[in-house]
Structure formats: C-alpha cells, structure tokens
Amino acid sequence: MIDLHCHILPNIDDGAKSIDEAVGLVKLAVEQGVSRMVATPHIHLGIFDNNQQSINTAFDLLSEALALTDLNIELRAAAEVRISPEIMLFIEQQQLPFLGYYQQKNVLLLELPSSHIPPGTDKLINWLLAKDVLPMIAHPERNRELQTHPDRIKPFVQSGCLLQLTAASLIGDMGPSPQQLSEYLLKKKLYSIVASDCHSLNRRPPKIALAYDAISTLVDEDYAYLLTNATPYSISSSLFEPSSL
Ligand SMILES: [Fe+2]
Secondary structure (H helix, E strand, O other): OEEEEEOOOOOOOOOOOOHHHHHHHHHHHHHOOOOEEEEOOEEEOOOEOOOHHHHHHHHHHHHHHHHOOOOOOEEEEOOEEEOOOHHHHHHHOOOOOOOEEEOOEEEEEEEOOOOOOOOOHHHHHHHHHHOOEEEEEEOHHHOHHHHHOHHHHHHHHHHOOEEEEEHHHHHOOOOHHHHHHHHHHHHOOOOOEEEOOOOOOOOOOOOHHHHHHHHHHHOOHHHHHHHHHHHHHHHHHHHHOHHHO
16 A cells, blocks of 8 residues: 555654654554555644755655664655645745656645635636646545535536545544545545555554555445555656656
C-alpha cells in the first residue's frame, strides 16, 4: 500500500515529536503493508511556516534514522498546504512541493479549514488548474460545511479536483459526522485515494489497513485496492523515479 498523506517528519508541525516517534510511525505503517510513503507536513501560514528547506532538513533526518533500521520503506516528501490567497504567489515562485504528477498536472495536497469552505475557493481552484496544478482536497469528510451540505462537494468534483479520504475518518476515530460523510462519498466512488494522515503513535496512528477492510466491505475490494495502491502509485510515481532522488 502507498500512503500519500502523513505527518511523520519530526518536529516540523503537529506530527511526530521526535525521531523515535517518526521511526515508530513508519514501523506501524510497514506492519500494515505500506511500502511507499510521502511525508506531507503542514504548510500553514502563521501556524506552520514550513518551506522546501525545513522540509528537506527534517526529511534527511528521518531518512538517516530509517537507514539504521531494517524497515523496508521508500520515502519521499511533499506538503499539505492550507488554502490561502498566498498560494498563488507560492505557485508562481515554484515554492510548493507537489505530491506527484497525474492527468498532465502537478498534484497539490490542499487543505480546507475544518469549519467551512472559504469564499473564493472555486476561483483559486480554477486558477490552479489553469496553471496545470491539480488540487487534491485533503479529507473533505472532516469539513463541517460539507458534513451539513454534502452536495457542496459537487463543484470540486466537477472541476476535476481529486479527493483524499483519511483512514481514521472512515474507521470512526474522528466521530460520527466525518464517518457518515466518508461513507457517503465512498459509495459514490468520489475519492481518489485513502491515506493515513497519521500524526502520532498514541493519538493518531496510521490505520490504513483497517480502512482497506472497511472500503472492501462498504463498496468492494477492487475500489479498496484502487484507493490504497493503484491510484496513489500513479499519482506519486514521478516522485519515486530515480531521477527525482
Ligand atoms: Fe494532514
């Protein structure tokens, strides 16, 4: 399986708090059958002011620690970018790391606030698409406006955005509302991938294997495979090419 959204880089956001915890999270993922991970620390202006340099530094630290283990994992780094008008500037300056390349576009993991869909979101998405950037909306099932009005996912889907399901939402760890919306979107087959969005060993560990089983039961095993293997493989393959090392 392939995990394209996880906060395993140490001391860079609200994810892993130490190298040991970072390695522990990777170990848990490997035990569930994950063989490729793309670490996606937050880039959230004023909250987590990460950039390529801070991400690369944390990535190198974790890579060095993993090299001392026997864990069989391929690791790359990108980011989870909180929606803001400044994204346009960052894109123009080529400052944002992408999850990969898919449908002839660079894929950007884009996070909405949990409370609502900010006005202008549709315009920003159209602007990104015109720049050959394909937004992947991180865990839409956790957005309270979408929980109340599931039909408001339509403009995202119609514009071509990808949707990422967080495993813990489907398992029920985030409460009944994210679980209900994730089941609704899964039955309509609107998600492109499922990812762990893991943050910590105790509070938010990776649960992608449980999500695979839940999707197999709720929809079918072909869709579970698509969301955990085939599609994340295609999206991230450009990151794992030898030339990208
Ligand atoms: Fe996240």
